[in-house]
Amino acid sequence: MDIVVTGTGYVGLVAGVCFADVGHNVTCIDVNEARISLMQKGISPIYEKDLQELMQKNAEKGRIRYTTDYANTYKNAEVIFIGVGTPENPDGSANLEYVEIVSKQIAENIENDCLVVVKSTVPVGTNERVEKIIKDNLKNNVKVEVASNPEFLAQGNAVHDMLHAKRVIIGIESKSAEKKLNEIYKPFNLPIVSMNRRSAEMVKYACNSFLALKISYMNEIANLCKIVGADIEEVAKGMSYDDRIGAKFLNAGIGYGGSCFPKDTKALNYLAEQNGYELKTVKATIEVNEEQRKRLIKKAKKCFKSFEGKKIAVLGLAFKPETDDLREAPSIDNIKYLVNQGANVYTYDPIASNNFKEKYDDEKIMYAKNPTEALKDADACFIFTEWNEIKDIKPEQYKELMSNPSVFDGRNIYDINEMKENGIDYHSIGR
Numbered sequence: 001m002d003i004v005v006t007g008t009g010y011v012g013l014v015a016g017v018c019f020a021d022v023g024h025n026v027t028c029i030d031v032n033e034a035r036i037s038l039m040q041k042g043i044s045p046i047y048e049k050d051l052q053e054l055m056q057k058n059a060e061k062g063r064i065r066y067t068t069d070y071a072n073t074y075k076n077a078e079v080i081f082i083g084v085g086t087p088e089n090p091d092g093s094a095n096l097e098y099v100e101i102v103s104k105q106i107a108e109n110i111e112n113d114c115l116v117v118v119k120s121t122v123p124v125g126t127n128e129r130v131e132k133i134i135k136d137n138l139k140n141n142v143k144v145e146v147a148s149n150p151e152f153l154a155q156g157n158a159v160h161d162m163l164h165a166k167r168v169i170i171g172i173e174s175k176s177a178e179k180k181l182n183e184i185y186k187p188f189n190l191p192i193v194s195m196n197r198r199s200a201e202m203v204k205y206a207c208n209s210f211l212a213l214k215i216s217y218m219n220e221i222a223n224l225c226k227i228v229g230a231d232i233e234e235v236a237k238g239m240s241y242d243d244r245i246g247a248k249f250l251n252a253g254i255g256y257g258g259s260c261f262p263k264d265t266k267a268l269n270y271l272a273e274q275n276g277y278e279l280k281t282v283k284a285t286i287e288v289n290e291e292q293r294k295r296l297i298k299k300a301k302k303c304f305k306s307f308e309g310k311k312i313a314v315l316g317l318a319f320k321p322e323t324d325d326l327r328e329a330p331s332i333d334n335i336k337y338l339v340n341q342g343a344n345v346y347t348y349d350p351i352a353s354n355n356f357k358e359k360y361d362d363e364k365i366m367y368a369k370n371p372t373e374a375l376k377d378a379d380a381c382f383i384f385t386e387w388n389e390i391k392d393i394k395p396e397q398y399k400e401l402m403s404n405p406s407v408f409d410g411r412n413i414y415d416i417n418e419m420k421e422n423g424i425d426y427h428s429i430g431r
């Protein structure tokens with residue numbers, strides 16, 4: 001089938017490439033010309049495992065193309081997926097500006113009957129809003145249907161998550177929309193779950209908020225473990241054998257980040273407030289996460305009277321491993337705090353350093369080429385991302401390299417006893 005995908009970020013580009021890979025003819029649209037010309041050369045604008053290879057493979061097979069020319073592309077489109085960003089507004093609500101612009105552009109240009117599918121994460125009721133915008137702005141007498149199809153891709157594993165999804169959620173209001181989406185997803189051979197559009201929109205927020213809640217819950221239990229002499233790693237292991245709880249998302253740490261959990265928990269909380277309902281669990285999830293991010297720095301403040309003139313190593317900038325994404329990364333506020341307190345911060349990240357430098361340039365932030373350079377003569381070290389390159393650092397290296405081996409580990413990478421045996425003043429979460 002011919003498919004148009006608008007927006008070439010993590011959602012749109014991954015979806016477009018995977019649709020092409022299962023045999024559809026895909027046109028990806030973006031307003032960013034530099035991005036489009038990069039993709040036309042077979043280069044992925046984002047770092048995502050397997051993505052660039054699949055882009056090149058499907059371009060060679062002539063199944064995917066990239067363009068900024070939305071007007072001509074929409075003209076004869078049969079199916080258009082909207083995969084543009086829905087960032088956070090200052091009040092916590094989702095910013096639907098881009099979704100609305102695209103809806104209007106679709107309305108003004110389509111000349112044939114068309115199914116518009118909203119893939120972006122959008123608050124309950126947005127599909128109806130998109131339908132209204134399109135119907136209000138149609139220039140031609142055509143039939144348009146709008147369906148919801150939220151994505152469940154985790155960055156770093158997005159291609160795999162799309163090709164081998166646990167399920168495909170489709171929110172539809174008609175048999176014809178359902179039939180078309182079933183046809184699109186048939187080659188993926190995955191379970192397809194149909195429901196109404198509002199439910200489909202809610203599934204996405206409910207999933208992300210539940211996972212965020214699971215993390216915040218573990219972080220609170222971790223903090224209590226520390227107080228009462230239990231070890232969160234042992235507790236999590238003990239919990240993981242209960243398959244009603246499951247083994248995933250039990251890792252306590254410096255708090256969740258990324259473009260999804262922080263934004264989606266706030267948007268769900270906002271939606272509840274707007275509807276006069278207090279969503280206590282999600283509110284608590286957000287609060288716990290905000291506190292958790294400051295936990296290690298508070299601990300460090302107790303150990304060091306001042307950070308003034310100190311060399312502080314920071315290992316890991318990205319919000320999680322296998323991505324260069326810094327959105328809502330715990331490293332950001334912590335580094336800003338250290339710099340404000342007069343520290344010289346030597347960071348190391350295998351991929352995200354350039355992104356960090358572009359966004360938060362400061363003469364007090366240095367970018368080391370390897371962990372050794374960051375750790376050399378440092379007075380303290382913070383670990384914010386559990387990259388393999390960081391996990392590979394041996395405890396004795398901290399002792400050898402740092403002038404004062406004080407390690408604040410936000411990802412519980414190391415065995416406490418081993419760190420102690422190596423003479424390291426080691427602080428982690430919940431142990």
Ligand code: UGA
Nearest residue numbers: 151152153154155249250251253255256257258260319320
């Ligand atoms: C998340 C969801 O996992 C996806 O299913 C969803 O589709 C996506 O959001 C989205 O809405 O687009 P992502 O944000 O890429 O994916 O990353 P995760 O792997 O879920 O991690 C999110 C944050 O939670 C990271 O900061 C990670 O370090 C933290 N985390 C994760 C923990 O602190 N503990 C854990 O046990 C797991």
